[in-house]
Amino acid sequence: MSFPTTYSDEIEALNREIIRDNPVDVLQFCANYFNRRLETQRLDFIASSRTPAFSSSTTFGGVSSSSYIGGDNHFQGSGLGLGGLDGSRDSPFSHNPFSSTITEEDEDIGQSPTTPSFRPPVNPDPLLSASPTFPPASPTPGQSLFLPRARFGFGNDQPPQAHSAGSSLHPNSSFLSTSNGDFPSNYNMSRRTSVSAESLIPSTSADEWTAPEYPKSDEQLERLKIAVSGNFLFMHLDDDQSSQVLSALMEKPIPGKGTRVITQGDVGDFFYVVEKGSFDIYVNAAGCMLPGADGMGRRVNEIGPGGSFGELALMYNAPRAATIISTTSHNVLWALDRVTFRRILMENTFKRRRMYEAFLEEVNILSSLVPYERSKIADALESLTYYPGDIIIKQGDPGDNFYIIESGEAVVVKHGVQEAVNKLGKGDYFGELALLNDAPRAATVRAITKMKVATLGKDGFQRLLGPVTEIMRRNDPRLVESVDPLASAGSPGSLGGYAGGLDVVEEAAGRGRAVEV
Numbered sequence: 001m002s003f004p005t006t007y008s009d010e011i012e013a014l015n016r017e018i019i020r021d022n023p024v025d026v027l028q029f030c031a032n033y034f035n036r037r038l039e040t041q042r043l044d045f046i047a048s049s050r051t052p053a054f055s056s057s058t059t060f061g062g063v064s065s066s067s068y069i070g071g072d073n074h075f076q077g078s079g080l081g082l083g084g085l086d087g088s089r090d091s092p093f094s095h096n097p098f099s100s101t102i103t104e105e106d107e108d109i110g111q112s113p114t115t116p117s118f119r120p121p122v123n124p125d126p127l128l129s130a131s132p133t134f135p136p137a138s139p140t141p142g143q144s145l146f147l148p149r150a151r152f153g154f155g156n157d158q159p160p161q162a163h164s165a166g167s168s169l170h171p172n173s174s175f176l177s178t179s180n181g182d183f184p185s186n187y188n189m190s191r192r193t194s195v196s197a198e199s200l201i202p203s204t205s206a207d208e209w210t211a212p213e214y215p216k217s218d219e220q221l222e223r224l225k226i227a228v229s230g231n232f233l234f235m236h237l238d239d240d241q242s243s244q245v246l247s248a249l250m251e252k253p254i255p256g257k258g259t260r261v262i263t264q265g266d267v268g269d270f271f272y273v274v275e276k277g278s279f280d281i282y283v284n285a286a287g288c289m290l291p292g293a294d295g296m297g298r299r300v301n302e303i304g305p306g307g308s309f310g311e312l313a314l315m316y317n318a319p320r321a322a323t324i325i326s327t328t329s330h331n332v333l334w335a336l337d338r339v340t341f342r343r344i345l346m347e348n349t350f351k352r353r354r355m356y357e358a359f360l361e362e363v364n365i366l367s368s369l370v371p372y373e374r375s376k377i378a379d380a381l382e383s384l385t386y387y388p389g390d391i392i393i394k395q396g397d398p399g400d401n402f403y404i405i406e407s408g409e410a411v412v413v414k415h416g417v418q419e420a421v422n423k424l425g426k427g428d429y430f431g432e433l434a435l436l437n438d439a440p441r442a443a444t445v446r447a448i449t450k451m452k453v454a455t456l457g458k459d460g461f462q463r464l465l466g467p468v469t470e471i472m473r474r475n476d477p478r479l480v481e482s483v484d485p486l487a488s489a490g491s492p493g494s495l496g497g498y499a500g501g502l503d504v505v506e507e508a509a510g511r512g513r514a515v516e517v
């Protein structure tokens with residue numbers, strides 16, 4: 001049997017590229033190659049079947065929104081655009097009247113490296129361009145750290161050109177934004193035709209690859225260990241992985257305030273851990289940084305010591321999702337090259353995010369968080385299993401963990417009370433009040449079936465659940481009881497029943513009687 005000619009042609013072309021570029025990560029290289037080929041083919045197809053129906057458009061930041069229509073359909077349903085990543089609901093695309101008519105094929109169109117508008121950088125495989133040599137250590141303030149820059153979709157520092165590819169919309173859409181609905185257009189994890197992010201994980205089989213090594217003084221190593229010690233991405237490494245990563249991290253001083261470390265829309269090259277200093281994160285809903293005063297878009301977050309950034313582009317093989325700029329002087333970053341990140345850190349991270357993504361979406365108390373915030377929680381969660389009769393938290397113990405029930409059921413019991421005071425099931429959370437109030441556990445939580453719980457330490461709870469702690473406080477059973485004495489104790493935190501509650505009886509914001517769990 002002979003192969004189809006088109007197949008043989010593709011393989012021959014790929015072989016030529018492999019010989020020419022001699023890639024480090026062959027699998028990744030092949031994936032990139034085929035994605036590019038596929039998108040070229042799509043571009044041809046779209047160009048030939050384009051209809052003018054949707055070419056009139058609103059403009060946003062000087063960019064025709066129709067240029068991005070293919071990408072923005074990720075946001076239908078949720079009403080979130082890229083701006084949605086910061087929790088805002090005001091995406092210019094959120095009321096896109098065409099969103100329901102966009103196909104899964106079309107929604108790739110945008111700035112992804114796998115899109116028709118993608119012009120590969122000089123080295124077509126960003127994996128290979130993960131050069132260990134940094135550009136000048138002291139860029140002038142406001143200057144991008146890494147110039148010239150390869151950008152996904154657009155030429156260097158050129159504003160994106162409105163292209164009409166997205167105007168060709170197919171009426172038979174099957175695509176509905178769900179779990180990844182609020183990720184940038186680049187993060188189409190569910191599309192049919194691309195290589196899934198999972199399969200982009202480089203092979204871990206023994207091969208020629210070894211992590212780069214950057215020798216460090218004892219003092220440097222000490223600082224580095226402190227910097228990564230609180231970072232959840234580093235917590236699940238075994239000793240060997242840990243020493244490989246530590247040795248591959250490069251110190252990168254950022255002396256100036258206002259230095260751009262990452263530019264939205266660029267190719268991802270490094271992952272960064274912050275040792276010292278502070279960095280602001282901006283997201284432009286257009287999907288890349290635009291020229292002009294507001295070109296960086298909306299400030300969505302800030303990152304300080306112990307935090308990290310730059311993982312998304314490396315994980316999803318996508319353009320940078322945000323612009324990151326120093327807000328202090330004398331900053332110190334540690335940079336990890338793309339290959340080492342993917343080989344060692346990503347597999348763990350990615351699995352964890354995937355594992356918890358759907359589950360966390362279902363947890364009521366987290367529903368106000370944006371997907372990126374839930375991803376960060378996923379990084380920090382530990383899964384524990386309990387069996388019927390196991391005590392998960394014990395009345396009187398100090399509170400150092402917060403729990404969300406993944407499966408199974410538990411009861412909440414208290415000294416001196418015969419009946420269980422509450423019953424908890426999937427999606428319910430407990431253990432929050434002892435952490436919020438710095439008080440001992442006021443009740444015991446006991447498994448009554450086999451249970452899986454996702455747990456977050458105190459540090460993670462404080463760092464990652466900040467935005468919802470106010471809601472948890474509002475769900476405080478004391479407040480609910482004081483308003484309606486007949487209200488079920490389980491109602492406020494349910495799905496969220498609650499436990500781990502009150503030890504100190506306080507007046508509930510002057511609203512009457514306070515009741516213990």
Ligand SMILES: Nc1ncnc2c1ncn2[C@@H]1O[C@@H]2COP(=O)(O)O[C@H]2[C@H]1O
Pocket residue numbers: 085086262268281283300301308309310311312313314319320321322323324372
């Ligand atoms: N709300 C956010 N949206 C997108 N990226 C964010 C956000 N907050 C922090 N980031 C980080 O900003 C980084 C920009 O580069 P990456 O896309 O590689 O990875 C991104 C994340 O690490």
